[in-house]
Amino acid sequence: MEAVNLLSSNRYTEKQIGYLFISVLVNSNSELIRLINNAIKNDLASRNPTFMGLALHCIASVGSREMAEAFAGEIPKVLVAGDTMDSVKQSAALCLLRLYRTSPDLVPMGDWTSRVVHLLNDQHLGVVTAATSLITTLAQKNPEEFKTSVSLAVSRLSRIVTSASTDLQDYTYYFVPAPWLSVKLLRLLQCYPPPDPAVRGRLTECLETILNKAQEPPKSKKVQHSNAKNAVLFEAISLIIHHDSEPNLLVRACNQLGQFLQHRETNLRYLALESMCTLASSEFSHEAVKTHIETVINALKTERDVSVRQRAVDLLYAMCDRSNAPQIVAEMLSYLETADYSIREEIVLKVAILAEKYAVDYTWYVDTILNLIRIAGDYVSEEVWYRVIQIVINRDDVQGYAAKTVFEALQAPACHENLVKVGGYILGEFGNLIAGDPRSSPLVQFNLLHSKFHLCSVPTRALLLSTYIKFVNLFPEVKATIQDVLRSDSQLRNADVELQQRAVEYLRLSTVASTDILATVLEEMPPFPERASSILAKLKKKKGPGTVTGLEDAKRERGVDVNGGPEPAPASASAASTPSPSADLLGLGATPPAPAGPPPSSGGLLVDVFSDSASAVAPLAPGSEDNFARFVCKNNGVLFENQLLQIGLKSEFRQNLGRMFIFYGNKTSTQFLNFTPTLICSDDLQSNLTLQTKPVDPTVDGGAQVQQVVNIECVSDFMEAPVLNIQFRYGGTFQNVSVQLPITLNKFFQPTEMASQDFFQRWKQLSNPQQEVQNIFKAKHPMDTEITKAKIIGFGSALLEEVDPNPANFVGAGIIHSKTTQIGCLLRLEPNLQAQMYRLTLRTSKESVSQRLCELLSEQF
């Protein structure tokens, strides 16, 4: 209260103490705030610059919503009024920025915006700096309104960059002209795509000057001089990376950063590693970045500062590709042994991802991951070892090798529990592949695993029990030993329900079931459907929430992943071949006083249960990806073919509706039984795309063809494609085929013709960075103009002739029809014959649409 009284005083000292008190100690105490607001209002109207300054400061420090409500209309007026003092203007700009941050909805956009942009031309550099900050934030939300700021910013920047160091007097900081302002301007430019050619030339000149200046000998030995100079330089480099269009500059930037990598200032090394990380993702400079690999690895080994080492790991991760993956992975593994505890888990994930992504030779992959578990077992999360098992199961060629390697690894006297898990699982599935060698005979394998049994936690023991029962199937000769183990009190009367149940069930199963049933129940795991690696999701999750609590969440969620994830190992039924039926089966075998074993008929029935409900969807048929891409630009043809089955398609689309005829041809002379095609849409897809179809006849005669009609309605834009899964019985075997059905967003294109002028007008309207998606890629097919034209027309858009000033470029326009909206799309394809590259730019009113169309179309050339 006293403070508020002081506010209304006319004396500077009193007022100032009052304001200081409020800005330090009041946050949003609602009772006082009205009184405070009143006092501030008076001061703002006072025309006394000192008082106005104090008032603005106070608003900015409190920055509550109430304040925003009270002053959001007022401050813009102060800001653009002609007679406002420079220092007040400065404060007003930042104050407005603060209010915009807390409550953007309360700050009205209006005619003041254009005048704010012109503050960039102000004489007073302080005002310019403040205005730039304000515009940068506003421009991120409303790029259209502040577009004019680009050219002004560029010219301002070029004036600063070319000025002699003494011109700007007070704003020259250790011989660098206005470093802060330069940084701010470069930041502002990063809100926009590369400007028009005229402005761009000037900007390129500026950037070159900045790069050149970096090469000049320093004008002062002081660290402040180099700091200021490099602050500008780094910002310039991030602008270059952001524009990603001038290969020349990119390479120069990369070289500059390369120099910094060996600089003696730790700060510079840190920043250089960080910028290079973003640079590595650019197409033009990826190669250039790779030349620094030795330096980076060296940094990893010798750097004393953990945050710098962390950056080095990030950079290695970013610059990894097929050619250098083995080297990088090996370096990361060796670093892992000495790495700081706080970053180990992240490195483990990165190694796992890289090893998988760039594995050419899967034996290498298996080796790497086993090494990983050996070195840093505690940091290997579930996802990592699930993934190894998935990969081993899905790839026949490494199974034997994997079994052999884990067997050897398990022989180490002390091995990590995760290794036991992987080992138990793999030996249970593929132990037979190495059983021929007397050194790894079934009994040896079993004893080896069992020697670890007592050291493990409950989930691992449960997994091992499942392994044992699988051994019973694989190696009849160890059956008696295993039954003994299962029968022992420590298993049958284990305090843990899960272990006890498994022991009892498996024991019964092994005694009552015939070998046939055992073989069926304990069949090899079917291949896993290929999905995006869950490890990658994990890494993303880990990177996102850096806070401690976020990390905890991530860890907790991992528990949930177990069920949703691809590997259901810890669930009780997991060891048997398919989850649901085997659970039934075990339930049946579990009733201990079973009347002298199940009757034979029930065995047969069980097998039937299996084959009918083998609900696991087969992995996408090989090659179907290619076929899918072909259908993006055409509607009819053969989608899938193997020795047994051919699937043909005929489809038509109009506006947001479509109809697709699917023809299933039996290529054999035998009947297909239980023929059931099903359309599978993910949840996301289901809400955006409606598919209707009737079931087909379950028998398909030899040589016959059946037809199925699918009615399609596009409700809203969608990303994925539905999957067609076909299950049928051929002879005695059960067949399962999955293909992606080529129903893609572009099918709902309606071409639109427009004149050059219209096109560019609309093009400019869609200049929001989110609306544009650009992709630069290498040509996969010969670059033939006519074929390209046909593809663009097939894609669904109109091909507009004589629109682009460069006749070699292709320009298209169309409207995507969906039930809820219509989305206008413009596209431009620029071929580069020398480089055999294309640049594809899509602008639509919706980001996800731009993204999807760009993906689809990029695959075509």
Added chain:
Amino acid sequence: MIKAILIFNNHGKPRLSKFYQHINEDTQQQIIRETFHLVSKRDENVCNFLEGGLLIGGSDNRLIYRHYATLYFVFCVDSSESELGILDLIQVFVETLDKCFENVCELDLIFHVDKVHNILAEMVMGGMVLETNMNEIVTQIDAQNKLEKSEAGLAGAPARAVSAVKNMNLPEIPRNINIGDISIKVPNLPSFK
């Protein structure tokens, strides 16, 4: 945007803290403690940037700090600020303090908290850099000082005002004094060395 500015000494005693976001008192103290913990462990010639202002807004944030004799100056900023730029800003801040106090030392910060806040207010406003020109800042501060002096010169008015205020509301006084010196409120931290 600058999220917070902290100054503390080699023993972790806060000398100035300014948060540009609403954070409650306890968390503020915790942030200061943790920041000190992070920063004080680091060697002299490692880099001046640190990941993670753990409590203030998550992983996007960075701590940028500088160590002068007995004091640490720590700025917590988000990714929209240039790291080297902030490093320079710290330098400007310190040089300005130096000019205003003539050979600034830790004691100046303790006894003239209000002035330090004023100087900071001239440089950073609501988390954004307001002015980087040292001369400009010094001129502003000088002008303020002059105003203060001239008003003090106008008879003993302020003194009278203060005494009037005191008489008006007695129970307020002790609290005001307590709040006036921030360092009093902070419990002593165990030294980490």
